[in-house]
Amino acid sequence: MTLAIAAIFVAIAAPAFTDLIARTRTKSVAAELYAALSRTRSEALMRNTQMTISAKNGAWQSGWTVASTGGTNIDDRGATAGVSVSGPTSVAFNASGRLPSVTPPMFVVTSAASTTATVCVSVDLGGRPYIKMAATC
Numbered sequence: 001m002t003l004a005i006a007a008i009f010v011a012i013a014a015p016a017f018t019d020l021i022a023r024t025r026t027k028s029v030a031a032e033l034y035a036a037l038s039r040t041r042s043e044a045l046m047r048n049t050q051m052t053i054s055a056k057n058g059a060w061q062s063g064w065t066v067a068s069t070g071g072t073n074i075d076d077r078g079a080t081a082g083v084s085v086s087g088p089t090s091v092a093f094n095a096s097g098r099l100p101s102v103t104p105p106m107f108v109v110t111s112a113a114s115t116t117a118t119v120c121v122s123v124d125l126g127g128r129p130y131i132k133m134a135a136t137c
Helices: 002-047
Strands: 051-055 064-068 073-077 083-086 090-093 106-111 118-123 129-132
Touching: 002 051, 002 064, 002 073, 002 083, 002 090, 002 106, 002 118, 002 129
Parallel strands: none
Antiparallel strands: 051 064, 051 090, 064 073, 083 106, 106 118, 118 129
């Protein structure tokens, strides 16, 4: 009898636990992307040169690199598992820490395991990144 009740509780809790793991993984990748964008901007200001954060192999799920225009790698992040990231393939910050383009980049980080686990990471034209817990930026 006790085993049957425990099995019922596990069956009820499993979907919620899976969703919790998916949301946590999504928030973690979004926070890492936010930190990488902040670091790229900071390095551009500190080095007084253009810095770029780029998706590896054209896909953010493969990871990203932060490099100067001379090709010096500052940061290298590996692939993400169970999370997809959509957005531009690269973001450049000029020596003043601003974006040289007129269109601010926006990234949508979603989980493959849950439709409710979505985070938006965006950068304003001044170069400051933001995180918003929403499906759209």
